[in-house]
Amino acid sequence: MTVSVIGAGVGGMVSALLLARKGYNVTIYEQNDYLGGRLTYETNGEFTIDQGPTIVLLPDLLREILDEAGVPRDALDLIPCEPLYDLFFEDGTKMTKWRDPLKQQEELNAFSPGAGDAFRSYIRDMKDIYHFGYDAFLSRAFHRMRDFLTFQNLKFVFKSQSYQSLSTFLSHYFKDDKVKQTYMLQSLYIGGSPYRVPALYGLISYSEHAYGIWYVKGGYHALIPVLEQACYDHGIRIHTNATVERIHEQDRQVTGVQVNGQFEPFDHVIFNGDYPLLDQLVDDQPPKKQPSYQPSSGCLLVYLGVNKRFSDRQAHQFFLPNRFDKHMKEVFETHTLSNDLSTYVFNPTALDSNAAPPDKSVLYLLIPVPATPNMDWDHVQDQLVDQALETIESRAFPNLREHIKWKKIRTPQEAEQSGLFMGGSFGIAPHLKQSGAFRPQVVHPSIKGLYTVGASVHPGGGIPIVMQGARLLADHFEEKKEMII
Numbered sequence: 001m002t003v004s005v006i007g008a009g010v011g012g013m014v015s016a017l018l019l020a021r022k023g024y025n026v027t028i029y030e031q032n033d034y035l036g037g038r039l040t041y042e043t044n045g046e047f048t049i050d051q052g053p054t055i056v057l058l059p060d061l062l063r064e065i066l067d068e069a070g071v072p073r074d075a076l077d078l079i080p081c082e083p084l085y086d087l088f089f090e091d092g093t094k095m096t097k098w099r100d101p102l103k104q105q106e107e108l109n110a111f112s113p114g115a116g117d118a119f120r121s122y123i124r125d126m127k128d129i130y131h132f133g134y135d136a137f138l139s140r141a142f143h144r145m146r147d148f149l150t151f152q153n154l155k156f157v158f159k160s161q162s163y164q165s166l167s168t169f170l171s172h173y174f175k176d177d178k179v180k181q182t183y184m185l186q187s188l189y190i191g192g193s194p195y196r197v198p199a200l201y202g203l204i205s206y207s208e209h210a211y212g213i214w215y216v217k218g219g220y221h222a223l224i225p226v227l228e229q230a231c232y233d234h235g236i237r238i239h240t241n242a243t244v245e246r247i248h249e250q251d252r253q254v255t256g257v258q259v260n261g262q263f264e265p266f267d268h269v270i271f272n273g274d275y276p277l278l279d280q281l282v283d284d285q286p287p288k289k290q291p292s293y294q295p296s297s298g299c300l301l302v303y304l305g306v307n308k309r310f311s312d313r314q315a316h317q318f319f320l321p322n323r324f325d326k327h328m329k330e331v332f333e334t335h336t337l338s339n340d341l342s343t344y345v346f347n348p349t350a351l352d353s354n355a356a357p358p359d360k361s362v363l364y365l366l367i368p369v370p371a372t373p374n375m376d377w378d379h380v381q382d383q384l385v386d387q388a389l390e391t392i393e394s395r396a397f398p399n400l401r402e403h404i405k406w407k408k409i410r411t412p413q414e415a416e417q418s419g420l421f422m423g424g425s426f427g428i429a430p431h432l433k434q435s436g437a438f439r440p441q442v443v444h445p446s447i448k449g450l451y452t453v454g455a456s457v458h459p460g461g462g463i464p465i466v467m468q469g470a471r472l473l474a475d476h477f478e479e480k481k482e483m484i485i
Helices: 012-019 059-068 099-113 115-138 149-159 164-169 177-182 183-190 199-211 220-233 276-282 324-334 377-395 411-418 463-484
Strands: 002-006 026-031 039-041 048-050 078-081 085-089 093-097 213-216 237-239 246-252 253-259 260-265 266-270 298-306 315-318 345-348 362-367 404-412 449-454
Touching: 002 012, 002 085, 002 246, 002 253, 012 026, 012 220, 012 463, 048 362, 085 177, 093 099, 099 115, 115 149, 115 345, 149 298, 164 199, 177 377, 183 199, 183 266, 199 276, 213 220, 213 260, 220 237, 237 345, 246 276, 253 266, 266 276, 298 377, 298 411, 315 377, 345 377, 362 377, 377 404, 449 463
Parallel strands: 002 026, 002 266, 026 237, 085 315, 266 449
Antiparallel strands: 039 048, 078 213, 085 093, 246 253, 253 260, 298 362, 298 404, 315 345, 345 362
8 A cells, every 4th residue: 555645744744654563555745845743943053043942841752652663662762841831920039940849849949939738639630631631632532522522531620620721721820920920831832822821731731740841962953864874774765855736636535645746656645744735635525615814923033053051040931921811812813913922042051051052042932923924024024023032141141142143033924934834833733623533633534545734733832742643543554443443
């Protein structure tokens, strides 16, 4: 049986590997001259840094799937972060987040008396929600709505109140707004507003304590050559500069793809791109109205080469405004630019001295912004970046701006041009109506032999979670094969 994979992002490459190990004949087509999709890097020759994801969560899941895909366990060097990160608030206060629950409890009580005791209750309750969410949602696909809306699922969701927004749910535990922000900003890892995503996504923050935050030595993009080599080892053919212009089907059954103007027959096709863009490739779409998807947040990304090291700074830090709620409303609801920015800063030399040349640093700034690629980013980007740099410099990175030797900015407009839906950096938004069974699934709803994987597809965004989606896809192939036998 032959399989073509459209797109060599991490979801496409892991899907290819899992299927190749099950005996399928797999070919990958990538329109760019490089592999990795979102998981690539920026460089000026001297400085190199991840372009997209930087935070590694769920390391055991990552290793487990790589092992199933035939990737040697020693191929990646994962370094733990402890403390996890620092948070700098606009009023000058600072909090450190620790993986160790006892240290975290002490930190919270010192920051806001009583918050440590609330944290213990939160961790206890989130442990149950995490394991329920992992088993009921992350570990299965939902080909039918009734697979999702089971009595057991509904009973747990209502009992745990995990249907509430993450912000509302956290209000039951934390009364201090800054402490609450500490446990809800993680929804931004997947491009969702904590005032809209279901509390079930609080499992991200819980996972930081349960499993830690990790760094891939050499950068997260170091995973791509590892996957590429594994693909070659398993006989997978990879074609770069190969644009798939059409997915052909007959009587609602896939027949192949058109690549660079030439038809190539295949039994199965996997689309590893942003799901809302799939319709542009499919022949003769049915006349019924297609779903209207909402994108995740956009990101204004800034890459810096600096001739100074900041040895007293962590690898990860967040700079938060006093009106975090206002900032989130502007990003996700009014789609306007904020005067109260939040900024994430990645400083990899804190963990890996070889991440930059000696006595130099490479930094990565992420500023959540609306997914509005049509905005005149050339006109506004410099002002926003200067505003963020001023904040970062004043609170934690003294004299940063005078030491910058290289700077590159990436906007939602460039993200859309590279294939990200409406410039959103994390696929479609993970709010309630685009989660679980309400999210696109690995099996196309009406075309046999067509499958999907990626950040916009269940179970969602984040590298290990996209890899889990690839595993769900491969498992479906086996279930289908068993049914035929």
